[in-house]
Amino acid sequence: MKTNETKRPHILVTNDDGVAAPGLLALAQAMRQVGDVSIVAPDRNWSGGGHVKTLNRPLRVQEFTLDDDSTALCSDGAPSDCVALALLGLLPRKVDLVVSGINSMANLGHDVTYSGTVTAAMEAIIWGIPGIAVSLDGAQRHETEMDYTTAARIARLIVRRALQHKLSKGILLNVNVPYLPANEIRGILNTRQGLRVYRDRLDKRQDPRGRDYYWIGGDFPTGKPEKGTDIGALAEGYVSITPLQLDLTAYPALAGLQNWHWQPAEPAPLSPPIIANAASTALAPA
Secondary structure: OOOOOOOOOEEEEEOOOOOOOHHHHHHHHHHOOOOEEEEEEEOOOOOOOOOOOOOOOOOOEEEEEOOOOOEEEEEOOOHHHHHHHHHHHHOOOOOOEEEEEEEOOOOOOOHHHHOHHHHHHHHHHHOOOOEEEEEEEOOOOOHHHOOOHHHHHHHHHHHHHHHHHOOOOOEEEEEEEEOOOHHHOOEEEEOEOOOEEEEEEEEEEEOOOOOEEEEEEEEEEEEOOOOOEHHHHHHOOEEEEEEEEOOOOOHHHHHHHHOOOOOOOOOOOOOOOOOOOHHHHOOOOO
16 A cells, blocks of 8 residues: 655764764754654764764774653764664665764864764765765863753754755765854854864973873864855854765865876886895994
8 A cells, every 4th residue: 555654864972972862862853853763873072073084993882862852872082983784784774874063163274184073964965975064163161061952953953954865976065053042042054164274273281290291172163254165154044054075185286286297207117125134234332
């Protein structure tokens, strides 16, 4: 017997702030209004961890109960590991869409290569699954004091549109939401990546045994709020949607490289291999 009912999409929700983060719960609850949700998230904070593939140790997975008594799976791997685990067979059902977030700080400009939130969506693209990363411009607010309600509603709207229109293969969406009341958000803009300005500093310290160690710190990053960019949109109170792809080839530079003439008229002879001689490399007596 035929039915007009369509199968609900299966949405994988993950993040980089950790499975207990309030932004993850807000996103999962919003996604449940769109489709069937599975959660696989890291068991701790991976902010700034970038795109990771853990190959030198086993990955552990266990169940975790969220604050609304729903169940998630958490892994000791990175956000991108969590997505890979889910898509490689940890979940019995095929995933239709990966949604990552809601991150407690914006991911703008060059942030996308550092961000575990965005690189989780990138991992989805590698496996041929559409990905959306959602971040809230909480700046330096404490994560547990933030209200994710508006960002979750906007994420739900964008996911519904993405499922309706179907993202092009190899494209992920990087969504950034200003931390404003819903009635103060001016709309949604399609944007390009802006120029993030970092003010990192190296802080050198010593442990109690006199050994040096280092912290990479500095002031909170800013950016150039140019029109048409993700940074400019947020500065003007708009939600920013930036389509990203993993092909980082600088195509305009290819023509210039052709003038470097890599191929000589005649191939140069190969140099003989260098064989280390223990006797010749031994240190001379002091």
